[in-house]
Amino acid sequence: MINSLEGRFFQAFIALLEEKSFSRAGERLGYVQSTVTTHIQQLEKICGQKLFHRFPRGVEPTEAGKVFSKYAYQYVHLSESLKESMNDMNQPCGTINIRLQESFFLTRMLPFVQEYTRNFPSVNLRVEQGAHQDILKSVLDYALDFGIVPQNPERHDILFYPIMEETIVFVASEDLVRKVESVGAQILNDEVFISNGTSCLYHTTAVDVLKNEGIVVKDALELSSLEMIKELVCCGKGFALVPKIAIKNELKMGRLKILPFTSKISFTHGLIVHKNRERSFTAESFQSELLKYFKEY
Known part of the structure; x- marks a missing residue:
């Protein structure tokens, strides 16, 4: 053959x-x-x-x-x-394929991509959006050089390099939060939970946390865009679980409020790579630059 x-x-x-x-x-x-x-x-x-x-x-x-x-x-x-x-034995060049969640790219990764692209113009940095399981599968299938996921997969064939802890919060419109504070969280049983989909780690985590609060997700809406999720929640069309940093401006303007749950939720985002993948000089250099950037973040 x-x-x-x-x-x-x-x-x-x-x-x-x-x-x-x-x-x-x-x-x-x-x-x-x-x-x-x-x-x-x-x-x-x-x-x-x-x-x-x-x-x-x-x-x-x-x-x-x-x-x-x-x-x-x-x-x-x-x-x-x-x-x-x-x-070139000393100058990074070629293509790096990396996939991560949209929210992490928009709130954390974009400045690094801009800086890395300026410093290493010969590297074609191909950045893609994906959900946790999709990213993990693509790394396991050797389709990606790297992935960034919100939780350690804890697999023997995956190397995980922690880069940042992220606080995640439930958010809703000011009107809905006011109702929860006056009537109780049970009214959320009749509200739409908006997420990136059932394969998203945020979604599965939210379901578990809500269950502990006595809330069952009966009606869920799946959207691929973080901005769409935020805008719908701002309009009072439901509630969502999102990174706190992603709603900084909306909180400041009063368009969104954090729902008063007692559970603190956080994820440790990290870089993943297949343990058996042969990494090129460019890939090794990229990994070093990324870990250094977030260490100083």
């Missing part, structure tokens, strides 16, 4: 996996669509397995494709590491 595999096949596979479209994968690689199709067909012939389901709306990996993706990412990563090492 190894004599038949070519690097461009792996690049076409990853582009199609991420873009979910032959035409978009071709645009990304600078190929015509038929070239991507040919590369995938050749891969499937070499592997003896169908790697993608073709649907009218796009493509999705088969079970064989999901298995193959792990090795495709490792191949491309190794190739990039080799290129970096040969091009």
Whole structure:
């Protein structure tokens, strides 16, 4: 098999996996669509397995494709590491793939990204948004160089580097908080809980805390954007669990209030990387710069 595999096949596979479209994968690689199709067909012939389901709306990996993706990412990563090492032994260059929650990026990570980009212009820092379990899975599948998650996964195959403790609070509009203070927290049984979704660690933590307060989440609304969550809560359309720093301005302006729960909630965000991932000089440098930045934060 190894004599038949070519690097461009792996690049076409990853582009199609991420873009979910032959035409978009071709645009990304600078190929015509038929070239991507040919590369995938050749891969499937070499592997003896169908790697993608073709649907009218796009493509999705088969079970064989999901298995193959792990090795495709490792191949491309190794190739990039080799290129970096040969091009320049002392200057970071190439691509770093990192995924984290939107709230952490907006409130903590953005200044670091701006500073790092200025200091290391030869590094393509590819930052993506994701939920806790999604980030962990992608690191385990070698699809990412790094992830930032709000809690130590405590896995033997994951290295966790703590970077910051974050205070999380329940928030609601001033009117709803006033009702809770006068009537009691039980009225929240009839309110909508707004979160990033059931796969989000904030959501599962909130459900547990509310349960201890005698509140059952009956109606939940899933939104991908922190800003949308805050605006809906400000309008009195429900309540949410968010990082305290993310609502600093809203608290100051009186648009949001912290719900009076006795439980203090905090998470320790940290950088995660696969224990067996071979880190390039650029990846090692990035990790060092990030940990140094948050140590001085």
